[in-house]
Amino acid sequence: MNEKRKYKTKSHAPEPTLKRLPGYLYFLEQVKEEGVLNISAPTIGKELDLDPTQVVKDLAVTGVKGKPRVGYNTYELIHALEDFLGFNKVNEAFLVGAGNLGSALMAYQEHQSLGLKILAAFDVDEAKIGQTIGGIHILEYNKLFHLSGRLNVKIGILTTPNHVAQEVAEDLVNCGIKAIWNFTSAKINLPKEIIVQNTSMSSYAAVLLRRLNDASL
Amino acid sequence: MNEKRKYKTKSHAPEPTLKRLPGYLYFLEQVKEEGVLNISAPTIGKELDLDPTQVVKDLAVTGVKGKPRVGYNTYELIHALEDFLGFNKVNEAFLVGAGNLGSALMAYQEHQSLGLKILAAFDVDEAKIGQTIGGIHILEYNKLFHLSGRLNVKIGILTTPNHVAQEVAEDLVNCGIKAIWNFTSAKINLPKEIIVQNTSMSSYAAVLLRRLNDASL
């Protein structure tokens, strides 16, 4: 056993739970500022529009224990969430494709804590190479192969045009990348041990537009 | 009945289905380029890693009918999807907060068809006001109230700092906005008839990081 965590965490948290956890973290950081030392699941649920039982179950994955009548220790909960999500350690990433969305993510990570540290960005566009955005250098794409040999980066952020997504993804895997955050619309096929997290803006646009059109019939 | 659609669509498509539809659309546009006139659900499923029955059920919401042994007409399917999602009509939007993410979305929409047309962006930062990104003017925040009176914009994109999200969201609602695409980490509370679509980058980061850490135990 090489488990180094402070809390006994659940091994496989459901994805919906995982997606809610950053919301709890953000809210708890706010109430901590206000000096709230303990907080109950019903209180959290009221604020975040969630069933109190849902909150209890979600928080249970972090391994934190609450006290009946009192709730959870705010400070302990924040640390357990950060620990569980890996937001408190440095998760190094490479980004490929310093276009609009890529540049935004580079600038974004400075302010929002996504738990990610983009070490370098890569692009084939001569005009972009050499620039610095959000403190991150944009390097020539070919440099990826050299740099990945020296560093041990596990996460690749894919913000290229759709038509090169598959090719770049394969390059990243050959460079030792274990997880790819795919912002393109392309479906990428990789060995099954590689984690691919698809984040398509158009999926959200689709849900929004449909709900709007449904409402205004 | 003022239903003007060409196809008999399902009234309430499940959200997971909605999120998959843009993926079908993107794939179908590709195969159309290759001159494929008909395509079957199993073929689509193989490419997109989805159960063929799932594909059949998903596509059924658009009202398109397929032929046994043949599949669906590519062209018809594309149009039905665009129609169902509202991607083929102009969905006008305002954007508030022309920071990193806001700028990216402004530049992004030029290339990616999200079915949205951002008419104008608003910010309080003097340095940003007057600039143009992706063909969209950044205006003084107060102009929002004048402009919304003349135009009938229903969608608001929220890319402000977290601490002003609630306030800006309320302003947008007062300006006649019916749906808000919230990119901030803040939970915003609005009248229940207003549609709020939360899109939190940290939720995706959370899933990615956890899956990566689970894998490398």
Add this chain to the structure above:
DNA sequence: TAGATTGTTAATCGATTAACAATC
């Protein structure tokens, strides 16, 4: 002590997957 809240087990709900008849 009384009672609010945790934590767990059971019931419900909705989406995915399987089964199968209809059909081109």
Add this chain to the structure above:
DNA sequence: TAGATTGTTAATCGATTAACAATC
């Protein structure tokens, strides 16, 4: 005709919600 695929109905699976005992 034979057989692959659609379209629908049933079974399964997983997440949410409800119920309730334990406890501080």
